[in-house]
Amino acid sequence: AQSVTPGVSVIVSPFLWNLNTAQGNAQVTVRSGVVQVSVDFTSFTKVQPTIPVDGYPTLMYGYENWWPFYGGSQMASVLQLPMPLSSLPEFNSTLSYSVYQQAGEIDDFSYDIWLEYVNGSGLWITDSPEVVFPDIEIMIWLFHEESLAGNPWFVPFGEIMIPVVVNGTAENVPFYVYVLPRVGSASGWIGVYYLSAMNLTGTVTIPLSQLIKEATFYAQRVYTSLNTNNYYLAAIQVGMEFNDVGGTVIAGYKLWNWTLEVSG
Secondary structure (H helix, E strand, O other): OOOOOOOOOOEOOOOOEEEEEEEEEEEEEEOOOOOEEEEEEEEEEEOOOOOOOOOOOOEEEEOOOOOOOOOOOOOHHHHHHOOOOOOOEEEEEEEEEEEEEOOOOOEEEEEEEEEEEEEEEEEEOOOOOOOOOOOEEEEEEEEEEEOOOOOOOOOEEEEEEEEEEEEEEEEEEEEEEEEEEEOOOOOOOEEEEEEOOOOOOOEEEEOOOHHHHHHHHHHHHHHHOHHHHEEEEEEEEEEEEEEEOOOOEEEEEEEEEEEEEEEO
């Protein structure tokens, strides 16, 4: 999907990563600068039944050498990813979106951000085909029906206030922070989660680079030996995690603006 900025694009995928079998479809369309996602399934069965997520129809800016993208988008010169966190400029991210849900659940409408660990070499390893420990996945849930409160696998770090602009109004919005020490398996990567205390829709601006950098310090509070200088920002995704109820889900979202605004 081409952006309004010349030479910049995003990659789009329905990303039905937990689909085993189902009746129906997921559609992702891009027309006149608007991304429309519609999910309509019955008889949905999962590859991993214990995980309450069916898929994550998403847009990706940056570079991922793993499924489903296996490559990079076209990027602006001021934010060429992968980029060391130590070199990352300050930038805000603005999303203008709406969500709908008639059946099933919207787990979250969120950012999904990937930090790759370079093992002290200081060099980006371009052929890494997967994410493994101690890589970090950062999720920022702006809208969510799922809660992590009381989940024994997640380490809670309490509430923080984040300066957000919602539909033109600046306000401090509380977010709850959690760390999942290993995602998926004993060899899995680290998950850092920011969950908004209120569901946000419309036009929402957040200090994205600030949250990315601060996430490494939450990970370091669980794994004290981590060197936070050894991370690269690889990719930024935006999308909706959804889940069926009894095999049925009808949900989706519309995204009519995504702006990354770099300071300086």
